[in-house]
Amino acid sequence: MKLIKTFVGCLCLMAMASCGEGNKSVKEDVTMDEGKNAVIETIMARRSIRKYKDEPVSREVLDQIMECGINAPNGQNKQSWEVRVVDKPEVMAEIKNTLNAAYPNMSDAAGCFRGAPVMVFLARAKSYDFSAYDCGLMAENMMLSAWSLGVGSICLGSPVRMINDNPACAPILERLGFSEGYEFCLCVGLGYADEAPAAKPRDKAKVKYVE
Ligand SMILES: Cc1cc2nc3c(=O)[nH]c(=O)nc-3n(C[C@H](O)[C@H](O)[C@H](O)COP(=O)(O)O)c2cc1C
Structure with missing residues (x-):
């Protein structure tokens, strides 16, 4: 198998x-x-995975996934993104601790990362109006290539809101070290799946051919 x-x-x-x-x-x-x-x-x-095995993903596999990510189509080949991969448990713990401390009224703020052992943080170039699309396409390339290699994934928006909207999360952004002019805009969680969720229904009526 x-x-x-x-x-x-x-x-x-x-x-x-x-x-x-x-x-x-x-x-x-x-x-x-x-x-x-x-x-x-x-x-x-491919399905969004919210339960992961306690098993690391090798740098070799992550490199392949990142390579597929940066080969996504992108406006004018500007590659208007920056990527930070957090695969060390101690760094992820640092980020989670800061997030939990920034949201003292939430019982598990860091739960927004859905337990993925590897977290990929994407930032868009603020100077380019299509940069968010570039990042979205990159994220999809990462998730599909990951699944083809047996690695589960999840695209995450909620950590973006939580981190960008709260000044107490500034140390997280400093730790990620995005360049000036870039804004954190999306997360992709990666890891070996410990669940096999069924596909959620899709509404095919949203697609219409123009005759
Ligand atoms: C832009 C975007 C943001 C998302 N944010 C979250 C999130 O914050 N938390 C979460 O659990 N899932 C998040 N998801 C995953 C979606 O809930 C999921 O893709 C959708 O329900 C369809 O399920 P499937 O991916 O298994 O097909 C996000 C997906 C996208 C594309």
Whole structure:
């Protein structure tokens, strides 16, 4: 099973990498041995994970996920983002302690990180009006490539509000060290899933073809 997942992961990454090769004009189908499409399978199987195993994600795997993130489409290839990866438990604990102290009336403010052992903090360039979209697309590339490698994920907005809106959280932003002109705008939690949530229903009526 692990071998199949690794194989599927490799196919997915190859597909993603091939998108960056400008001289390839013919689309190659990314078909798995059972005749299924690996990218579509990964997209449809990914779910937000809110329960994680106490198991670290290796830097090698994280590097692959980050590589896929920065290969996301982005406006004018400005790469209008900055990324901070927190994978050390002691650094995450520091951040959580500051957050909990900043919200003394909440029983578990740091619960907004949903227990993910790795937290990726994304910041957008304030000077570029499409930067938030760039960051969103980057986050999706990270989450899909993660899932293709057997790593669960969750996109998180609530830590952004909690950290940006409360001056007592300034030490967190200082610790992350984003450059001047960048604003923290999204989190992606990563880790090995300890749950398998069902897909939430989607409203296909939102999609209409214009005839
Ligand atoms: C921009 C954005 C912000 C989100 N913020 C949170 C959050 O703060 N907490 C949380 O538990 N889930 C958060 N989610 C996850 C969504 O709740 C989830 O993607 C949605 O319910 C669909 O479920 P699925 O990802 O399993 O398909 C966020 C997702 C996005 C795209």
